[in-house]
Amino acid sequence: GHPPHVVEVSHSYPESSLNPVFQRLAEEFADVHLGSLVSARRSDDAQSMIAELSTFLRFSLETDRNITVPLRDEIEALDLYLRIEQVRFSDRLVVEQEIDPRALREQVPSLLLQPLVENAIKHAIGRAEDGGRILITVKLNDQELVVTVEDSGSGGEEKQPQLDQLFDAPGFGLRSTAERLENLYGDSFSFNAGTSRLGGLKLALHLPTRGRRR
Secondary structure (H helix, E strand, O other), X not given: OOOOOOOOOOOOOOOOOOOHHHHHHHHHHHHHHHHHHHHOOOHHHHHHHHHHHHHHHHHHHHOOOOOEEXXXXXXXXXXXXXXXXXXXHHHHEEEEEEXXXXXXXXXXXXXXXXXXXXXXXXXXXXXXXOOEEEEEEEEEOOOEEEEEEEEOOOOOOOOOOOHHHHHHOOOOOHHHHHHHHHXXXXXXXXXXXXXXXXXXXXXXXXXXXXXXXX
């Protein structure tokens, strides 16, 4: 047979070649998902997961953190990631998307949604005994794109950071997203955390559309 493909993420990459956000992504994917591959009972699951994982890693490693892509492409990348997570969680993970079709051509930062959804899976769905729901909505208003990611919570008693401390909380990764948005949009965006009607966290982004940049 063919030798196994090994994905190595070197810590010696210059920042311009592989930015820290995606380096962390690749390392976490290797840690989390290779373990899932080992535990996959059915070989077809394992095969599809390897294919999705390699495609997603290639996308994330080739993507410059300072570029924007059409929302349509961003949703495709997110769906790729979600198919991998679906192998891990099966029917314990329910994801709903409500995307305004008019927004699909709007430009958004590449790999904007994935860390926010990963955050919901890591801190809510993954800790909930019965799994849970994630709702992703995108609405196009006159001068802004409104993106929200909500989850149904962990159902546990463990103490979560206060909403006003969430952006500095270790393990949530929201600060790096906020910094990327600041680089791209200056002060013409907002990024807020609140409580979702689903029972968990709601992250809301308000991004300027093409007609309104700094």
